[in-house]
Amino acid sequence: MSSDKPPSRFVPFLPLDPNDLGIYLELEEEVTDSPLIAFVRLIGDSPRTRCLRGALVSASGSVITPVVVKLRQEEAAEGFFPEDELEGLDASRDEWWVRTLADLALLQGDTSCFPELLLPAPDCSPLPTVPPLLFCTLLRRLFAVFCPTCLGPLRSYRAGTAPAAAGLPLSAGTEQRYLSCPQCRQEGRETRLWAVSPPVEATSGEVAGSFEDLQRAWAEAATRFASGTGHEGPAPPCLRCAMSATCLGGAPGGEATGRRRAKGAASQPLWNLFSSTESPYIVTRLVPASLEAFADRLGGRPDTAIPGLPDAGGFIFGDAGSGLDAVEILTLKLSLFLQILGCVREYHLRLRLPHLDLHPDHLVVDPGRPGELLPALWSFRTRLLGTSGTREVALGSGASVLLPPREMKVPFAAPRVREFSAQARRRAELLIERVSAESDGSGRYRIEATLRDPHGLHLRPSTHDWLLLAIPDGAEELGVASLVVRLDPRLGSGPGGEIRVTSEPVVLAPAAARRIARSGGLHLPLVRYRVYPRFTDGDDAFSLGVIFLRLLMVNDTQDLSAVAEVVAGTVRRATAAAPVPVRSGSFLVESALSAALAAHPNLLTKSNLFYRQIDRVPDRPHAVPDTLWRGVLMMAFRLIEMGINPPAQTAPVESDRLDAVRAEGEGLQRQLHAVLFRRQGLNLEVQALIEELAASDPAKQH
Ligand SMILES: [Zn+2]
Ligand SMILES: [Zn+2]
Structure with a gap:
């Protein structure tokens, strides 16, 4: 099975070079080397994951069972929860994968209600990932995005490990991500950073190379390899292929050799970037x-x-x-x-x-x-x-709330889920009536107050729901910028558009506590609130x-x-x-x-x-x-x-x-x-x- 000819529609994926059983990904068409050939995608995934159809293929090349391979989607659709605090976990973060795997493990067992988890083992740590990958549409092989110097796999260059020292912005969050060669760095060779995704113009200078720079370096590596400079060890399959220069598109000297290429595709390399970062994966049996x-x-x-x-x-x-x-x-x-x-x-x-x-x-x-x-x-x-x-998330010190998934589907989503997804933080006024010190000697206080929304309180909070109040000037006046409160049934209810609430314990500025006690209250004309309903x-x-x-x-x-x-x-x-x-x-x-x-x-x-x-x-x-x-x-x-x-x-x-x-x-x-x-x-x-x-x-x- 380690030949260069896998079953024609299936491409080895886990492992990339199987000797035995393997997970393969399925291509849309039977035979074509078009650069546009694509893997079969499945519906049902969120904007932050991509689900591909594949198969568990035996050592003899027969399909044992169809499978679903779930990977991280790199360029996720934007626009959920423009707000900052407390977003639900999503698949862009490794924690989502760890928890999803743990949940899937809980759902395995003797019932036939859920798809069977095939890979990875749910408790393995660290989370297994596949490296950044290229796909050669000619050989129909996936292989690691490789270092032009040592031909070893490139890896994501993590935020904080040094790019700031190299004069580059940290690659945290959604900004620029870099690839680099851990092997070369370890062996003391000069290493470049490659800015592969999102693509940048080649202006980032000497420090980070663009994808085009990397392609040129690959072409040189291919030439060196072909001239037999005695590279030992594993090499990307395309370098061992007679068509290697063809795969590289505009490779110097390679254009004329080998097969004829369709017009218009002449400058289009046959290597597609399959993924530009490491991705966790989850493989389950496909239900058709x-x-x-x-x-x-x-x-x-x-x-x-x-x-x-x-x-x-x-x-x-x-x-x-x-x-x-x-x-x-x-x-x-x-x-x-x-x-x-x-x-x-x-x-x-x-x-x-x-x-x-x-x-x-x-x-x-x-x-x-x-x-x-x-x-x-x-x-x-x-x-x-x-x-x-859906996740349970801590809100403040004692409260925990359920956050529904970021994506919701109408008309199936329940009314409260829809309202929650649609709500922006609303404006209200807060009248603090009383502060009482906690008896546990922590120096923290509970605040009793009336929250008034002239337009009527959103989502009609009940005693089971939590509210998060953001107080724009609160840090100066109170020593806190936000409060977690809930409807207090002991305080009775006010007229419509008004509720009596008690906060979770907070540490107040000492002067503020004294002032509220002395003056009998504090009026905050503008707070913003958000209701976290108790979903059930x-x-x-x-x-x-x-x-x-x-x-x-x-x-x-x-x-x-x-x-x-x-x-x-x-x-x-x-x-x-x-x-x-x-x-x-x-x-x-x-x-x-x-x-x-x-x-x-x-x-x-x-x-x-x-x-x-x-x-x-x-x-x-x-x-x-x-x-x-x-x-x-x-x-x-x-x-x-x-x-x-x-x-x-x-x-x-x-x-x-x-x-x-x-x-x-x-x-x-x-x-x-x-x-x-x-x-x-x-x-x-x-x-x-x-x-x-x-x-x-x-x-x-x-
Ligand atoms: Zn290297
Ligand atoms: Zn190739």
């Missing part, structure tokens, strides 16, 4: 089908190519003509959803955190092994991809409800946003109209459902289960009993209501309510099975009887 494609296939969408599935058929009652095919579709879609719910509950149990980023791109379906007893569509298994970016699994419930609507209602003419808007809007209106004691729970959900069905009968009708218009015509047989259809809608409404009226709960994850919905779904599932398998062939009168039975089923009384 996307949730949305699979759901559409269940609804009868033709021409959906799903790996591992026949293009058509796969049902038991597919052409029965009795309308039982509708019951089968609902059974399968409900099953699909209950698997998703099961995955999310498993995620909650193992990580003790809400996910907060549930949407179809994070869910995949394995259609199951063909050739077993059941028809092809009855063996699927859904998995929740990886972990979300109730927020996940909302996303689950929208996902369920997606599975049930979306077809070739109806899209999700309209449906989700109608459902959420009806729940909101029903909440506003309900008497205060029943502003949540079953009564509210029932009345919202009835109102939505009355106002939008077509939008929510059961024929939407079918993907094609031809199956949704009025006189087509449809054997789903209306009570079961209503029961399924009730589940979706119930989940969405949980996110709109989040109940107060102390722990981020409390299993009861989601488990109740799950039990409700399993009850409906049993009734659907009864219609399919025990009552099959009975006439409509008996079906009406089943409906009555279903209506009196205690499982419906949640």
Whole structure:
């Protein structure tokens, strides 16, 4: 396997030169040496990672299993959280990878809810990385960006290790990154820094070479190598290749030799920069089908190519003509959803955190092994991809808050997640009424105050939520520039737009504490605040409800946003109209459902289960009993209501309510099975009887 001819579409990646099993990356096309050839990217990754499709390839060259390789995305999209303090972790930082790996390790085990982690070992330290890489489109090989002097791999030159001494800006944060050769430095040779990414003009002078400088140096190295100056040890594969000068593009003296090049590509080197810094990696087994494609296939969408599935058929009652095919579709879609719910509950149990980023791109379906007893569509298994970016972060000394991932997806994101992502720090005034010294002798104080926002307080903070106040002049007057506060129920509530808060203990300037005590208060006309809601699994419930609507209602003419808007809007209106004691729970959900069905009968009708218009015509047989259809809608409404009226709960994850919905779904599932398998062939009168039975089923009384 160490030959220069890997299986034609696959490029060795881990290791770069495998003798045995290896992880390979997949190219988009079978045979081409175009400089534009690209690796197959997968959806579902965040702007700060890139997910590539690959395979675990055996020593004999056969594909054992398809895999996903997740790498750091170097040029991330900008624009999340322009604000400074407390950003969620993202994949640009190594810590994100360490924690993601630890989470993935927790999610491994005997359930089939999550993709299997193949590499690296979750507890290995330091975090393994791949070096900066080049890709030769001619040889179709990846190899380390190499030092033109010793041909060894170049490495990122870390901030603080010396560039300041060399008269260069520190390469911290997102600015210029440099590569340098650790081998040459260690052996006392003169070493250059190379500014590879982002590319710079060649003006950075003698100290840092540009990418073009590096290419010229490579060309010289290739010439030296070709003239046999006796280089020992490993060398980049292209230098051993007869076409080496071709790969280097405008290499001196190399242009005329070797193969003819297409016009216009003459000055285009065949080496592409694959990555310009070290990147951590996570390799998981690939689950082939996307949730949305699979759901559409269940609804009868033709021409959906799903790996591992026949293009058509796969049902038991597919052409029965009795309308039982509708019951089968609902059974399968409900099953699909209950698997998703099961995955999310498993995620909650193992990580003790809400996910907060549930949407179809994070869910995949394995259609199951063909050739077993059941028809092809009855063996699927859904998995929740990886972990979300939701993190617990310390705010001040004692408070800890959950930050949702930076990217959120509408209409799936829960209302609180959306509002949180959209909020800028708001202005308010703060009236400090009292300071009280902590009794622990730490010299710290708690501040009691009234926070007043003339435009109404954002996100309606409750006693479970934290607020961060930034006090522009606070450092001078108080000795602190920010306060972490929360609603204090002991202080009672003020009028609208005003809340009474108590701070976490802070160290105040001694004069300030005395002055506040003496004058009986302090008025700060301008503070800025930001609310950190206590996110819970109730927020996940909302996303689950929208996902369920997606599975049930979306077809070739109806899209999700309209449906989700109608459902959420009806729940909101029903909440506003309900008497205060029943502003949540079953009564509210029932009345919202009835109102939505009355106002939008077509939008929510059961024929939407079918993907094609031809199956949704009025006189087509449809054997789903209306009570079961209503029961399924009730589940979706119930989940969405949980996110709109989040109940107060102390722990981020409390299993009861989601488990109740799950039990409700399993009850409906049993009734659907009864219609399919025990009552099959009975006439409509008996079906009406089943409906009555279903209506009196205690499982419906949640
Ligand atoms: Zn070197
Ligand atoms: Zn090459």
